[in-house]
Amino acid sequence: MSNVLNEVLLANRGYAASFDKGDLPMPPGRRFAILTCMDARLDPAKYAGLSEGDAHVIRNAGGRASDDAIRSLVISYKLLGTREWFVIHHTDCGMETFTDDIMRGLLASSLKTASVDEHGWHDCCEGPGSAEANHISWLTIKDQAQSVLEDVQRIKAHPLVPSDIPVYGYIYDVKSGRLIEVPEATAAGK
Amino acid sequence: MSNVLNEVLLANRGYAASFDKGDLPMPPGRRFAILTCMDARLDPAKYAGLSEGDAHVIRNAGGRASDDAIRSLVISYKLLGTREWFVIHHTDCGMETFTDDIMRGLLASSLKTASVDEHGWHDCCEGPGSAEANHISWLTIKDQAQSVLEDVQRIKAHPLVPSDIPVYGYIYDVKSGRLIEVPEATAAGK
Structure with a gap:
């Protein structure tokens, strides 16, 4: 067995040993969803204060509003009742390097x-x-504020997205751990 | 400002106040990636023992090997050096309900x-x-073990995925917090 696989299974055994979240319902308790990047330095549960059961988290390379991210967001709203969405890209993203x-x-x-x-x-x-x-x-990124704005606008303009759902645009700073608003994106998302 | 937005920003301020991970490099330190579901009850960092900087995490409705998930995995391997991948679906998934x-x-x-x-x-x-x-x-699911196996096979067969990368197939049990192997999927992923 590979070291990584062994380590993941050992860590999981530790998590399960003190697990007390077995009765959570399927719909997110705090009724929101976050679309963000797969980057290893990002832990959305930590940077946004989520406990198990709180919110949907959708992640891909760049945190882009791909067709698949929109598939997930529409399911999140239509079937599982989320009411507010965040688009969160980040500084020093790999998607800016190519x-x-x-x-x-x-x-x-x-x-x-x-x-x-x-x-x-x-x-x-x-x-x-x-x-x-x-x-x-490949959905690469030239400028983070611009990519957040574009993705918020793409989501808001999608024919399967209800017009009244707010979409907030933020950039996560990997140096400081802080969320920084992209005001034009948040304004466009309302 | 909405309650949710206020709570997220407050939680983020707390996270950033004691943040000490500002010097992590872009490539995942433990050189692996997890593809899993957006479900609110799943916290991959907790269930798999990840710290900031360790591993890429890709999430969508169902944890499916969509074109966009494969875009992300190829970037993860080709540009950022991951060497092993996990496909982790879960019990009581919303994708089984429609x-x-x-x-x-x-x-x-x-x-x-x-x-x-x-x-x-x-x-x-x-x-x-x-x-x-x-x-x-919509990439719905009839049977979790079957969907894990299909997704591992789709990833392995993709023309942009190198033949020697292992892909492990697991189901996360939302009642117990445990990862349960799908042996046929893990075997097919090697």
């Missing part, structure tokens, strides 16, 4: 891990690549 | 929140609906 063209070039030359230095991204090795990446929009 | 047809019917009659009882889902109210839902696959 473009669709860079990703397509890297994946065309090899599927293996690339590395980055001050000159940009480089493929580490020879190997089979794939042109499949050419058909994917 | 089908594409039910969701399409509900959204066609109204965008507002529906309710469920022993006879199934009902729309609560009159209102504008939308046929947009007819073009979306």
Whole structure:
């Protein structure tokens, strides 16, 4: 068994040993949802003060309002009763370090891990690549405030999103742990 | 300001006041990623023993291997160096309570929140609906072990996923807090 798998299962055993949340209902108790980035430095339960049962948390590369994130948000509202949503991107995001063209070039030359230095991204090795990446929009980010605003606007404009649901736009600062409002996004989300 | 927004910002101020993780690097320190459900009862950092900086966490309705989840996983591996992945669905998932047809019917009659009882889902109210839902696959689930297996297989078969990355399949039990292996999925993921 891999070390990681072993460590995860051991940690889970510890969590389950003192688990006392077995009677929570399915709908989120505090009736809101957060869309944020998969970044390892972000712990939405900690940075937003969530306990088990409180809120839906949707995460992907960048915290982007992808079709799949909107699928999840619509289910969250329509079937599980959330009433307010947050879009939270963050400083120093990996999605700012590349473009669709860079990703397509890297994946065309090899599927293996690339590395980055001050000159940009480089493929580490020879190997089979794939042109499949050419058909994917990687949803990269140029400017965090702009990406938060765009995603809030995309969510609000979606035909399956009710017009009266507030969507708040914030940036999480990985240096300080603080949430910083994107005022234009929050205003657009109301 | 809404109560929820106020509470989230207050909790964040408390988190930031004692924040000491400002120097963590962007790539996940423990080099793995978890794909799991947005369900409010799940706290992946707690159930899998993660600290800030350890691992990528991707979440959507059901923890499904959607195109967007695979976009995130490929970025996680190719640019940020994760080496092992988990697919973790859970018991009592909302995605088991409806089908594409039910969701399409509900959204066609109204965008507002529906309710469920022993006879199934009902729309609560009159209102504008939308046929947009007819073009979306909602990625519902009939059987958790089967959905974990399908998602592990979809990830492993994807042309942008290297063949040597292990993908472990588990179900989180919301009653006990325990992770339960789906052995066929874990075996298929190796």
